[in-house]
Amino acid sequence: MTTAPKSPSIALDVAPSWWRRLSLLLRELYSKPISALGTTITLLFLLAAIFGPLIAPYGENEIIPSEARQPPSSEHWFGTDNLGRDVFSRVILGAREILVLSGLGTLFAVICGTLFGLLTGYRGGWFDEITMRTFDSLLALPALLLALLLLGTVGNSQYSVLIVIIIVYTPIVARVVRSVVLTVKPKGFVEAARLGGETQMYILIHEILPSVWPALSVESALRFSYAIFLVGSLGFLGVGVQPPSPNWGLMVKEARPFASLIPWALFFPAAAISLVVIGVNLLADGMKRILGTTRTSQSRS
């Protein structure tokens, strides 16, 4: 018994092309101020990551000792740090470093998580039981703790940070994907495909995956924002990426002893990381509203 007419949703439109879906999504995102803000912030940081070297007036480790500890000016927009490096350049160039590292990590984690989620959810049985129990125990360790444990033993490098992100986020993504698969699997169209003699591969990719996309894209955005968060926090703790990398967290750590002397060297990287995480978060929240999915993880960092 229907009461009110349902509001139209993108998912039920005439099979649109990917490009059209993306532009529809963008238009929806820009229809509300909050998600528009999130999208704009995210896009700006992405631009900085892509064109950073063209924008930055100085190199990331270009030291001008004579100009150390300068307050913001027209020459040095964000001032200079203790060693005489241009904070603006480091913040801009740091965007690429942090976004690439968290982006790649998220991408691999999403791929692995989707794979595990699809297989465990669809096959069930012992494979599911063992995989999910292992993932549960990985998740019983708070994310940062797991990251520290791994970094503490495999050593500090960008690659270990990358691996850590993948290991930490794969179970989270897998859980989200699995929960969607579990709701789709008993539906008539999936059983009809099984009765049609379709292979498991075909069913997973053609019948089930399309229903996973909405939850998966929101989760990917969320994971991306928390991956940035995690890389920044690791940088601040001095674990993982090492100096002189322009990791914003590391920059905050390095500027801290001189906080009262050169507050700008502390403020701008801190603001940058906060801004980008909040931006991507708002974007994910907007996507959640538009794609109408409630199935997202609840874990941070």
Place this chain on the structure above:
Amino acid sequence: MSRYILRRIFFLLLTVLLTSLLVFIVTQWLPGDVCRIILGREAGQGAIETCRQDLGLNQSLPVQYLTWLGDFLTGDWGVSFSTGLPIYPVVMDRLRNSLMLALVALVISIPLAVTLGVVAGLNEHKPIDSTINVGSLAVVGLPEFVTGLVLIQIFSFGLRDLGLPSLPANSSIPPGTSFMEALPMLILPALTAMLVLLAYIARLTRAGVVEELKQPYVRTADLKGLPRRTVTIKHVLRNALLPTITVIAISLGWLISGLVVIENVFNYPGLGRLMIFAIDRRDLPLLQAVTMVTVLGFALANLGADVLYGILNPRIRLGE
């Protein structure tokens, strides 16, 4: 009900067992030769062999794991590589400090967060809801080291510069400080941790309230003619607040992660700082102990939440 609790306990044991295996693999097996790490690169073959003998590294991996687990369970946590002191008392002291901090943060944030979430949920799509929603999204996105530094800037340096009584920016307390003595030192770190929890718990509480308000039994209660207040308090919140127990349990995971950063911002001698210390020195036994204690605490808190949830929820209490 007893079935439910037994199930929970079983899963707790399983999880802790699997996690301990993971910790063992990561700390004992991944890094390669522990003796090489202890004795350094210049150590002679003979010394290394003796060390391996002492640590039982020549035994098979399963035996090593079981020995290690047994030692841990009996409180024999070994000696720190870096300080040469027994680990157990140090970790216990730090655990006490971390718990004090966590407790203060939880006690302030839970009632506040639940209230904010309920207010937002009951006013869905109204300005107050949007404000709480955007505000919490922003706070969730702020890394703890940023919030911590901002708070220090305001309440420590800012107040001091204005010549007002200020809060300490450095919370390093000596071992064995009593709770009351430590309290002033706890305020800023607890406030930082609280902000994170606040946003998280409030968001999920709001979601729960919004979800419950859509349930048909709310209509039944309305149509009984009950005043809106009664409907909200007796019917909606009774169901909406139950899952909050689980939410708070999950948020402990956040709190633990957050505390690691916060303790390092404020130089607070808790488990989190001890962990970074252990990583810096590659002090593997210490790292193991800290991780295992944290995992165990987190798992026990989750078990407690599950049991409480089961007791309060008639569908579980009186379920099959």
Place this chain on the structure above:
Amino acid sequence: MTVIDSGDGTILDIKNLTVAYQQAGEWLEAVREVSLRIQGGETYGLVGESGSGKTSLVLAVMRYLEETGSIRSGEIHLGDLDLLALDDNQLRQVWGKQITLVPQNPQSALNPSLQVGDQLIETLRHNLNLSQEEAERQAVEWLKTVRLPDPGRVAAQYPHQISGGMQQRVMIAMALCTDPQLLILDEPTTDLDVTTQAVILDLIRDLTQEQNTGILYVTHNLGVVAQVCDRVAVMYASELVEDAATQELFSKPLHPYTQGLIDSIPRMGDTKDNIQLRAITGQIPPIGEAPSGCVFRTRCPVAVDICLTRPPLYPAGESRYSRCHRWSDIDQGEISAHQPTPAAIPEPIKPDSGQHPDLKVKELTVHFPLLRSISDWASNRPSSEVRAVNGISFELSPGHTLGLVGESGSGKTTIARTIMGLEEKLSGSIELLEIPLPDKLSRRDLDTLRLLQMVFQNPEEALNPHHTIAETLRRPLIRLSGLSDSEAESRMVELLQAVRLPASYAGRLPGQLSGGEIQRVAIARALASNPELIILDEPVSSLDVSVQATILNLVGELQADLGTSLMFISHDLAIVGYLADQIGVIYLGSLMEITGPDDLFQSPHHPYTEALLSAIPLADPSRKGEPIHLGGEIPNPVDLPSGCPFHTRCPRYLGEICATQAPPWQVAEETGKQIFCHIPLAELSASQENMIAERSKLSN
């Protein structure tokens, strides 16, 4: 605030009510200029299919529309109280005291974390200002009034601990305990089994007979209306199209839609061999898309030019109304939307019965093990299992239709899924064309899969929402029938034609199709591989009545054309009786009776079949059936009763023997029907004569 009777006994007076929902800046009318009056003591039926606006009307009367909805114009008076003038606080004075509601789904309407008794006590205390002790006493009294066994115990239970039928009784107690002036029943039995429905309907009738309460009974089920209501209003596409006393409405409907609606229900005794169902063509327009002029004209068989202008609600005799320009022509019998009774579906070519059966199921048993918990293991309890299907045997001859009928939890769907390979059996055998079928789907080769296809119950989940209809249909053609891409393309169009859908639908997504259209595509998909046997699992149960008939006719015709064997599963005895050549009645995973459709009105019957037959509400107000009430609840299939599975609820329970020994299969001589019962057939026959005679009148 008390309501003073407005003098002429009118309890509810709705005048020209228009309700609309705002969507994308536009107002879509869900209820358009509806007027109706309910007198004290009257039961007023509001009938309509989904999307007709009846739910919106009810919510408007209760002033409980959702935020996007609003009352655009009109008046609603309860006695002399203007309901539209009340603010929220005043409304809460009316709710619960003067207007109460029994909703469709009692499970979700009760608060899951409050004891049933407390929820009733709360109503009593708040509305009647009783003390706690007095409210407690009355609550138990009311639970007794709604015939709940052991009311004291039920009061202390939580909703999840009692069955749906019991929950609905609690809701009824809650709605009646304040002696309201207006009671609204919104599809109160739709989610219940037919035997439970019979009990609830009787209860409602008995409890409201003596009172002066006005009742608005909302339903899509004409049988229920005929049995319960004094007056009926029929809604279609937001408008009230006919309003008449129940007796008159059923004997002489004066609106083509009402005529079509009454015609499209299969009656007990109709079979595809003697009659084709008369369906209304087309489908209900979605809200806001009704045609201009007469809303029914696009589907009306007697529409003419004048129907392009909107008809008023014509008075068509004493206190009856029809919104049809041509009502007097219909009244005088000059035109009729009753189509001439169409010829029966042509008898399919059914090979001689001497041939081997298509499908042979022997002693099929399916159990689902329950997870053995640690406490079970600790206390050394054996692992338990749900005994879904327990030793069922039947055969299906080529080109025939086997109907399986049973209530929820009977195991009928499990049988279907096990044959299809979607569940695994515990024991027994399933042979398709004399060849044993492997249990696991993965062990069946493409040729076997090709022979067996299935149509699922829920149209919302039947098709992949992300694939076009063409993609959905092409796939089995290529994969199972081995056609090339171009062959598949042309065959796909043929399939759409076969299920009476235009070829232009190929490019659409399922979200753009109605439920009935989706089920047609699902049937086309099942036909794509040219199977030997198709299993249809409740294919029409979630469709509207007028659409149901179209699908049932389609299935009958397709079978006559193609000679496919069918297994048709339903909870509705009339539907199964219409389509099947042989009917199996299932209870708790066991067959109770196997009968031909013509013999449904021939005693003897198994006592369970007898109860089922008697419980179906007749769509004929002149004959009130006397349903047999089954006591108790359906036993838990984890703890099956010993002996005859039906003995715990059997009204003809003999004694010991039923509880200890499995009954024999008795075969009736004249009809050949098989009955699984201890009672001698002659004895069953004699005692069932009356009920059967009463019921079978309808078949003529």
